[in-house]
Amino acid sequence: MSTAAPTAGHRLPPLMRSPSLFRALEFTALGVGFSFGLSALLRWAYHLHPVLNAAAAAPIILLATPLFFLVGLGAFDYWFYWAAGKPTRPEDHSSHGARSWKDYFRVNTDHKVIGTQYVVTSFFFLFVGGLLA
Secondary structure, three states: OOOOOOOOOOOOOHHHHOOOHHHHHHHHHHHHHHHHHHHHHHHHHOOOOOOOOHHHHHHHHHHHHHHHHHHHHOOOHHHHHHHHOOOOOOOOOOOOOOOOHHHHHOOOOOHHHHHHHHHHHHHHHHHHHHHHO
8 A cells, every 4th residue: 555645647536626516515524624623723822721612613613614615616716726827717608507407506607597596595594494483
């Protein structure tokens, strides 16, 4: 079993490289871990005990985890490519709209898709709120 670092020939699988729900869930777990680590680091630096405290990490988790989810979903890929100096995808708006039901679960800038996403999300949380009432 080799412990050498991956070379340029070894790349991540396409499922982990391309924006998808799978990558978003991986980044969500990474965001929770990052939040706990940041909370523990700050509590250790300020000599607060216990260092691992879920109640202290909760505000960081609530702020960082949705951002990590959006990064995994691909919402910031254009800006990350631009900041890294890589070629970006052209923004000609020719590939907008939904061609299948899966397109409603992806980042999209088409106003009809965004409106449908808002309506479905609103009804979902109205239903969840009704159940909790």
